[in-house]
Structures are given as C-alpha cells and as structure tokens.
Amino acid sequence: MLEVIIIGSIKVIAVVSVLMGGCAYATYLERKLVAFMQHRIGPLYAGPWGLLQPIADSVKLMFKEDVVPDKVERVAFTLAPMLGFIPALLVFAVVPFSSNFTMFGYEIKGVISDLNIGVLFVFAIVSLGAYGLILAGWSSGSKYSLLGGIRGTAQMVSYELSYGLSIVGVIIIGSTLSMTELVEQQSSILDWYIWKQPLGFLLYITCAVAETNRCPFDMPEAEGELVAGYHTEYSSMRFATFFVSEYAYMIAVSAVATTLFFGGWQGPLLPPIVWFCIKVFAFMVLYIWLRATLPRFRYDQLMGFGWKVLFPLAIINTMATGFWVIWMDGIN
Amino acid sequence: MREILRAIFDVVFRMPAGFVVTLKHLFMKPVTLDYPRKKEEMVPRYRGLHYLERYDDGSERCVCCGLCAAACPADAIYMEPGENERGERYSKVYEINTLRCIFCGFCEEACPEEAIFLGREYEFAYGSRNEFIYDKEKLLVSHPRKENKFKKIYRRVRKAYGVPEINQ
Numbered sequence: 007m008l009e010v011i012i013i014g015s016i017k018v019i020a021v022v023s024v025l026m027g028g029c030a031y032a033t034y035l036e037r038k039l040v041a042f043m044q045h046r047i048g049p050l051y052a053g054p055w056g057l058l059q060p061i062a063d064s065v066k067l068m069f070k071e072d073v074v075p076d077k078v079e080r081v082a083f084t085l086a087p088m089l090g091f092i093p094a095l096l097v098f099a100v101v102p103f104s105s106n107f108t109m110f111g112y113e114i115k116g117v118i119s120d121l122n123i124g125v126l127f128v129f130a131i132v133s134l135g136a137y138g139l140i141l142a143g144w145s146s147g148s149k150y151s152l153l154g155g156i157r158g159t160a161q162m163v164s165y166e167l168s169y170g171l172s173i174v175g176v177i178i179i180g181s182t183l184s185m186t187e188l189v190e191q192q193s194s195i196l197d198w199y200i201w202k203q204p205l206g207f208l209l210y211i212t213c214a215v216a217e218t219n220r221c222p223f224d225m226p227e228a229e230g231e232l233v234a235g236y237h238t239e240y241s242s243m244r245f246a247t248f249f250v251s252e253y254a255y256m257i258a259v260s261a262v263a264t265t266l267f268f269g270g271w272q273g274p275l276l277p278p279i280v281w282f283c284i285k286v287f288a289f290m291v292l293y294i295w296l297r298a299t300l301p302r303f304r305y306d307q308l309m310g311f312g313w314k315v316l317f318p319l320a321i322i323n324t325m326a327t328g329f330w331v332i333w334m335d336g337i338n
Numbered sequence: 339m340r341e342i343l344r345a346i347f348d349v350v351f352r353m354p355a356g357f358v359v360t361l362k363h364l365f366m367k368p369v370t371l372d373y374p375r376k377k378e379e380m381v382p383r384y385r386g387l388h389y390l391e392r393y394d395d396g397s398e399r400c401v402c403c404g405l406c407a408a409a410c411p412a413d414a415i416y417m418e419p420g421e422n423e424r425g426e427r428y429s430k431v432y433e434i435n436t437l438r439c440i441f442c443g444f445c446e447e448a449c450p451e452e453a454i455f456l457g458r459e460y461e462f463a464y465g466s467r468n469e470f471i472y473d474k475e476k477l478l479v480s481h482p483r484k485e486n487k488f489k490k491i492y493r494r495v496r497k498a499y500g501v502p503e504i505n506q
Binding site: 039041042043044045046047050208295298299300310311314315318319 | 341342345349353356357359360361363364366367368369370371372
C-alpha cells in the first residue's frame, strides 16, 4: 500500500513539474515561432537565444505588486485563477504518457491513474475550466472583464456539445472509455484513429482551440477589443496563473488529441515517453501556427459556426460511425 | 447546409493556402536586427554625424570661411575665426548643433577646403540638450580618414549633375 502511494506521488510530482516546465517553454516556443513567422527575431537577451526568458518572465511576475481593485468580488476574484488552473492539471491524471516500465524492481504504469472512464473524465474536467474564466470576468467589476466572461460563456455553450460529440466516433470504434486501452489499440501507424475518424479529428481540434480560448477563437481575451478580456484586472501571480493555465490547457488538449487520434506513446525505436512528447510538441506547433495564420472570429460568426456547422457535422460523424460499425458487424 | 458546405470548402481549399503562407514566411530572413549587439552597416553615402578632416601632415583643413554656415538651411553651424602661430587662419570655435541639423549635407558640398564631412555615425543620444552641441574637440578627427576618397568623388559627381553651387 505504501509503495503505491509513494510511486503515485513521485509520478504526480514528475508529471506536474514537467508540465510546468512545458508551459514555461511553450510561451518561449510561441514567441519565437510567431516572431519568425512575422520576420522578427523574438526573445534574445535572457540567456543564449533568449532561452532563459520564461524564467525571467516568471520571476518578474512573482515580484510584481498584486493589485486587487476596489470593486471586485473578493472571494470569486481569488478563486477564479485557481478554478481555471486546477482542471488543466487534473486532465493529466488519466493521460497515458508511457507504456508500463520497470524501475528499481517495481512495475510502474505509464499513467497516474488508469481510470476505466478516462475519456469521460477528461471531457468533464476540461469543461470546468470555463468556470474560472467566467468567474474572473464577472468578479472583476470591470466592463471589459465582464464582456470577456460573457463571451467565454457563449463560446463554451456553443462548443461544448460538438467537443464532446467529436470523440464519440473514436469511442464507438474502440468500444472503450479507457485512455490506456485506446492507446494500446493504435499500435501501428495505420491503426491510428485519425485515419478512421478524420472528420472527428478536425472537429476535435477546432473545438479544442475554442475550448482553450486560443486564436482564432480567443474572444474572451481579444486584446484588440477588450484590453485583456477576462483577466484585465489581474496582476502579478494571479495573472501568471491564468497565463500558465492557458498553456497547460493547450498541452492537456494536445495530449488528449495525441492519445485519441495519434496513438499516444506508440512509436518505433525511441522510448514511448519521447514519442509522446514529440507528438504533443507537434500539436503545440500546430496551435501556434494557427495563431500566426488565422484572424480572430467575430462574436456572432463564432456562435453561428459552432451551432450551424460544427454541431451538425459532429452529429453526422457520430451517426455515420455508428451505422458503419453496425454494418461491419452485420457483414462479419 | 450552405454554411456547412462553405466551411468544408474553406477548411479543405482555402485554409491550407494561409498555412502555406505563414510556413513560407517562417523561413524568411528576419527584417529586425539584434540591434545593440549587431549593427546595420551604413551605405557609403549615408549622411550621419559630421567630422572635421585634417591634412595628411596633421594640420586642420578648416579655414573658417563660413561657407558651411552660410549654406546651412537649419542654421546649425557657429564658428569663430582665429590665427595660428604660422599666421594661418583657422576656426577657433566651431560648433554644430546636432539638434538643429537636418543632415542635408549642404555644408559638405559648400566646403571649398574639403574639411567637413558627414560620416556614418548615427548613434548619438544624450541626456541633456547641451551635449548635442558638438564643438571642435568632438568633431575634429585625430588623423585623416581614408573613407574621404569616396566622399570626394561623390561630391564631385553631385556637383557635375548640377546640384546648385553656393554663391560666394
């Protein structure tokens, strides 16, 4: 029993620290990539090629004054960053990052918690992140924040359904909700679910961008219109928490996409964890590439897109997959 | 239905074009510079901060004729004549107010002694206005500069192409 607890704690600590480092360096990656795409150089001064920039940023944010404006709802204002941050971390509890391996004579599972309803857990938890955003927008007592919060709510309502439905196809084909089993089913590159569910994958990635409030769906923080949207009134570490949680969400959503559609840690030659990191990294690059390419949607366009395009497509995809599976069963 | 078809069309045909554009730009040379560490090499005819030239033997070229001051459209040059121990006229005081200066290069063109030139220095920033007034101590070069050759030719070319001469 004690062994289980100790191994579990070590795994949790390792995953969280790698995740935090990943978040920090995701900001660096984003700044560099977007800079290159815009013919700029990006951060250069902290360390070689600006590699210490994320550390400098976090130190700066930590030492900044924590301003709490007069008109905020204090409880919700304090709670909001945490509510936004915790779900992003929780997702990693069920994401399998490696195959089972042996270390110091112990058989260790490549996942923190092998839930048999892992996929459901992920989608339940990811959606909770919107509460942080909405509460932050409402409790700040500022018009920009409130508008950001309202947009966040509208966005969540329009995307959540398609987001959930987009992976139903994978679940139908895999006939399991466990993340580890889904990964084990995709042992070779031809077994990846992206080949069986291309539309599902497109829907998933679109909704995931909206879910994480990234460009081109970054309405809640549209810096051109709403100053900084829902986190306008936040400063210091509270702001940093929002900032980090955005990147943690990106990584979480990428990790889930890797697991569901790209075979998770499966891959030849290299150790499984390296394959997992490479795939997640590719998704992060895709996110940043999206940001550098597409302009922001308008508020009404976004809702229309969510309800009139994504939702019907998700339903069609789900139904088609269902019929396909039944038909194949009938043939066999 | 129309919206769905349009969205599919956009995703399949139009969005990849946008992605290709950003991908192309990813590999282009950046237009910005790692400035204080790497500096732009100025073109030879760049008109930057002035300097006063010397003869090869080390004596000053400027004879304080005042033509540069007369040519100056911004009225940035102030000079006072003096006489050295050999009985030659020279400028005792020669000041250029670089805040007034518009770096047009007329002084360079007007100078009959080829004494004043506009160099390629462009980084001069100070905390107070007084420091922008360049006196002889700052303007006069310690030894003759080689880059003048080009400047002289360029000046003649400009004259040949009919840049108006300053009336004496």
